[in-house]
Amino acid sequence: MNKSVIASFEVTYEYxxxxxxxxxxxxFPERSRTYFSKLIKDGHVTMDQKVLKANYRxxxxxxxxxxxxxxxRVEIMPEDIPLDILYEDADLLVVNKPKGMVVxxxxxxxxxxxxxxxxxxxxxxxxxINGVVxxxxxxxxxKDTTGSLIICKTDAAHIHIAxxxxxxxxxxxxRGIVLGNITEDTGTVTGxxxxxxxxxxxxxxxxxxxxxxxxHYTVLERFGNxxxxxxxxxxxxxxxxRVHMASIGHPLLGxxxxxxxxxxxxxxxxxxxxxxxxxxxxxxTSGEFLEINAQLPEYFEKILxxxxxx
Numbered sequence: 344m345n346k347s348v349i350a351s352f353e354v355t356y357e358y359x360x361x362x363x364x365x366x367x368x369x370x371f372p373e374r375s376r377t378y379f380s381k382l383i384k385d386g387h388v389t390m391d392q393k394v395l396k397a398n399y400r401x402x403x404x405x406x407x408x409x410x411x412x413x414x415x416r417v418e419i420m421p422e423d424i425p426l427d428i429l430y431e432d433a434d435l436l437v438v439n440k441p442k443g444m445v446v447x448x449x450x451x452x453x454x455x456x457x458x459x460x461x462x463x464x465x466x467x468x469x470x471x472i473n474g475v476v477x478x479x480x481x482x483x484x485x486k487d488t489t490g491s492l493i494i495c496k497t498d499a500a501h502i503h504i505a506x507x508x509x510x511x512x513x514x515x516x517x518r519g520i521v522l523g524n525i526t527e528d529t530g531t532v533t534g535x536x537x538x539x540x541x542x543x544x545x546x547x548x549x550x551x552x553x554x555x556x557x558x559h560y561t562v563l564e565r566f567g568n569x570x571x572x573x574x575x576x577x578x579x580x581x582x583x584x585r586v587h588m589a590s591i592g593h594p595l596l597g598x599x600x601x602x603x604x605x606x607x608x609x610x611x612x613x614x615x616x617x618x619x620x621x622x623x624x625x626x627x628t629s630g631e632f633l634e635i636n637a638q639l640p641e642y643f644e645k646i647l648x649x650x651x652x653x
Contacts, residue, residue, distance in 0.1 A: 350408070350409050350411070350498075350499065350502050351406055351407065351408045351409075352370060352406070352407045352409070353404060353405070353406050353407075354366070354401045354402065354403055354404060354405040354406075354407065355403065356403045358401050358403075359401065359402065359403050360400050360401065360402075361400070361401050362397065362398055362399070362400065362401075363379075363383060363388065363395055363396070363397055363398070363399040363400075363401060363407070364376050364379045364380050364383060364397040364398075366401055366407070367379040367382070367383075367388070367407075367409065369509065370502075370505070370506060370509070371472065371502070371505055374472070374473070379397075380397045382409070382411070382412075383395060383396065383397045384397070387409065387410040387411070387412065388407065388408070388409050388410075389407075389408045389410075390405055390406060390407055390408065391406075395407075411471070411472055411498055419448050419453065419458065419459065419462065419475065419476065420454070420459065420462075421459060421462035421463035421466075422454060422455065422459040422460060422462075422463055423463050424455065424459060424460035424463065425460075426438050426460050426461070426464055427439035427440075427441070427637075429491060429635050429636075429637060430633065430635050433468075433496065433497075433628075434495070434496055434497055434499075434500040434626070434627050434628050435493055435494060435495050435496055435500050435504070435626075435627070436461065436464070436465065436479075436493075436494040436496065437491055437492065437493055437494070437622065437635050438457070438461070438491070438492055438494060439489070439490060439491055439637040439638070440457055440484060440488075440489060440490060440491075440492050440619075441489060441640070442487055442488075442489050442613060442614070442640060442642070443486060443487060443613060443614075444456065444457055444486065445457070445486050446458070446480060446483040446484065446486075446492070447476055447477040447480050447483065448476050449476075457480075457492070457494075458476070458477060458478065458479070458480065461478075461479055461494050462478065465479070465494070465496060468496045468497075469494070469495070469496055470495040470496060470497055470498045470500065470501035471498060472495075472498050472501045472502070472505075473501075479494040479495050479496065479501075480494065480495075481493055481494075481495050481501050481504045481505050481508065482504075482508055482579065484619050485582065485585075485614070485615070485617075486614070487597075487613055487614025487615055487617075488517075488614075488615060488617045488618070488619060489617075489618045489619070489637070489640045489643070490517070490618045490619025490620060490637045491619045491620070491621070491622045491635055491636075491637040492619070493622065493624070497627075499627060500627040500628070503625075503627035504624060504627060507624050507625060508579060511577060511578070512624070512625070513622070513623070513624045514575070514621065514622065514623035514624070514634075515575070515576045515579070515619065515621070515622060515623075516573055516574065516575050516576075516620055516621035517573070517574040517575075517576070517584060517617055517618060517619050517620060518563075518571070518572070518573055518574075518617075518618045518620045518639065518643075519571075519572055519574060519584065519588070519595050519596075519615070519616055519617040519618070520569055520570070520571050520572070520595065520596040520616045520643075520646065520647075520650075521569070521570050521572060521588050521593040521594065521595055521596065522568065522569065522593055522594055522595075522596060522602065522606055523568060523569075523570065523592065523593045524565055524567065524568065524569075524570055525560075525562055525565075525570045525572070525593055527562070528561065528562050529559070529560065529561050529562070530559075530560055531557060531558065531559050531560070532557075532558045532560070532587040532588070532590065532591055533555075533556065533557050533558075534548040534550070534553075534556060534586075534587060534590060535548065535549055535550045535553030535554055535555050535556060536548065536549065536553045536554060536556045536580040536581070536582070536583060536586055536587075537549030537551075537552045537553030537554065538552070545582075545600060545601070546580070546581050546582040546585075546586050547586060548586065548590050553580075554578070554580055555578060556577075556578045556580040556583050556586075556587065557576075557577035557578050558574055558575075558576060558577070558583060558584055558587045558588075559574070559575040559576075559577065560572050560573065560574050560575075561573045561575075564647075564650075564651075566650040566651070566653065567653070569596065569650055570593070571647060571650075573620070582601070584617060585598055585600070585601050585615055585617070586601060588601075589601035589602055594606050595615040595616055595617055596608060596610075596612065596615070596616040596646070597610070597612030597613070597614055597615050597616045598614065598615035598616075598617075599614075610642075610646060612642075616643060616646065618637070618639055618640065618643055619637060620636060620637055620639070621634070621635070621636050621637075622634070622635045623635075
């Protein structure tokens with residue numbers, strides 16, 4: 344059963360004079376500033392046992408204590424869906440998500456999600472920080488992107504992993520096939536990403552209202568009009584790799600959202616050919632640096648094999 348977790352954070356110099364609610368939203372990137380404003384208003388954030396207000400300005404070396412209430416229960420049902428488990432212990436679970444599986448329930452997707460599956464597998468042993476709809480979820484990948492995801496079983500583990508994601512010490516590398524021949528062996532794509540002003544369902548390069556995004560790439564193999572690549576994320580914006588590669592004229596194979604209908608080739612794909620291959624992070628309890636790799640899905644291997652035969 345989820346219990347309230349009490350965690351303390353020592354304010355470092357870069358947050359000097361920052362508002363308390365903005366600081367907490369930075370520490371817990373999966374939560375909104377509005378959520379923390381309510382948490383503060385309800386008296387769950389203190390310093391030296393004194394209840395703080397949202398507009399409190401931080402000082403270096405302040406010790407902020409946050410009590411996160413237990414998640415409420417809603418009718419999101421556990422489902423006996425097989426999981427490809429790459430690693431598991433008392434603190435966390437790393438799974439290899441299949442293509443077509445939504446990570447957490449949302450409008451139109453209240454069953455068959457990764458959350459439904461991990462609720463069945465883990466029972467009540469899931470972090471409650473992200474609330475009732477996203478228990479244990481500290482980061483996500485798109486429905487049609489495959490690969491490795493960390494699921495946190497405890498709130499303390501969630502806080503620890505979320506901080507690594509925020510400060511970019513969690514190494515995330517992806518594999519993908521893009522259209523066109525990228526001549527450079529390595530490169531970097533930059534460009535702020537935000538909502539597409541012409542289509543709110545899509546993301547786009549949006550220097551005015553977007554958030555900074557940086558994607559590093561390495562070419563692994565070239566196949567004429569296709570390039571097999573590895574991507575390393577310096578930031579983790581929604582659809583980041585997909586938007587960045589499309590922005591330089593090399594959309595991901597199968598990504599009709601950002602590349603148009605011509606990107607599917609002859610394979611009749613279900614979405615982008617993108618796989619979250621590698622995760623590297625510090626274990627929240629042992630302090631050990633873990634490196635976990637998710638095997639490429641069968642469909643991806645078949646495409647590579649066919650391209651190599653040409």
